[in-house]
Amino acid sequence: MSRQKLTKIVVEGMKPAPEELVVWDSALPGFGLRVKPTGIRSYIVQYRTRDTGQSKRMTIGQHGPLLTFDQAKRQARCFLTDAARGQDPVTERRSKRQAPTMRDLASDYLENYAAPKKRPKSVRDDRAMLDNIVLPKLGSQKVTAVGRREIEGLHAAMQDRPYQANRVLALLSKMFNLAGQWGWRGDNPVKGIRRYDEQKRHRWLQDEELQRLVRVLDEHPNQRAANAVRLQLLTGARMGEVLSARTADFDLNRGVWIKPSHQTKQRRTEHLPLSAPAASLVASILQENSGSQYLFPGNVAGEHLTDIKKFWAAAIKKASIPDYRRHDNRHTYASHLVSSGLSLEIVGRLLGHTSPSTTKRYAHLADDPLRAATERFGSKFGTYST
DSSP: OEEEOOOHHHHHHOOOOSSOEEEEESSSTTEEEEEOTTSOEEEEEEEEOTTTOOEEEEEEEESBTTBOHHHHHHHHHHHHHHHHTTOOHHHHHHHHHHSOBHHHHHHHHIIIIIHHHSOHHHHHHHHHHIIIIIHHHHTTSBGGGOOHHHHHHHHHTTTTSHHHHHHHHHHHHHHHHHHHHTTSOSSOTTTTOOOOOOOOOOOOOOHHHHHHHHHHHHHOSOHHHHHHHHHHHHHOOOHHHHHTOBGGGEETTTTEEEEOGGGSTTSSOEEEEOOHHHHHHHHHHHHHTTTOSBSSBOSSTTOBOOOOHHHHHHHHHHTTOOSOOTTHHHHHHHHHHHHTTOOHHHHHHHHTOSSHHHHGGGGGGGHHHHHHHHHHHHTTTOOOOO
8 A cells, every 4th residue: 555646647557466556645635546456447535434433445436438537536525525524425325326216116106005005907007107108217217316307208208198198297296205205205306397288088979879889789799798888878887896896786675886995996985876777787687697796707717807898899889989988988977967957066976076176077068958947938938030
């Protein structure tokens, strides 16, 4: 171990020895050069911690095009200044190296938050967004290193899919909130990023379209799937709730479908009144599926039906109803109820909405019964002409 003033020329002219050689800079105490017998030169710093007086050494990096002598000396000066102020660069670097990555955060989010608190479908959706969108871009980065600009870039790359882009943003925001609660990060880089405007769908079936669909359902050989669609149309329930419904959830004496909290989107038990046609449909299904715990048993014993996508696509095509999704059956149910004169509050309760604003998309349809009512009185006066 020796001491001399280090310069670029001195470093590059240093010859390797049979044993490791360490040379300390006489101009900047604590800054040094380590030369391996192989000829590899690395810059190092050594300091004592202020609280314990413990001597610690750390490697800044290897001399070469990516780390020049001047760069290494500037970094060494910063490390030594931090140490003099009571910080511990070695411990801090080790902590950064061991800090959780976005992949770690995603794993903990799915295991400790999503799985126990969200519906299975929501967990599957979250996992798909993480695996296909988030982790390929950010997975290897430290949670503390992800910045707002990177998230904005991820969001902007999905501008042609505004709905999904906003769902990814919401997912990341929740993950960073949890990271804050777990002590992994102090701020949420998603906060303040503007979401894309979303055009809410207003697609539902008019009477003639509805009758076409009903005829296709009546004629289709797969009556198990057809009954699932019928029940959704008659109740306005989500298809996931329909397919996972258990036979024990129906009280036909009272004419009620009791949806367990773990199967509803709002995580609360719902008591949905069944119309006479809906109750009759359920009764016929129960009679056909006696012995099954599910209203719509799946192809695997002990499981419920999970997928009717192919059936739905074929049924909609045969009924000549373009641009209409299974979820739009809820809109059809709600739209016809509002048009018939039911209040938005009642319709919202039937749909399981917790916020009145969610049902307001149907507000303009409430004009129909109001117009009919005022026309009745207006008819007493006849038609005026000028």
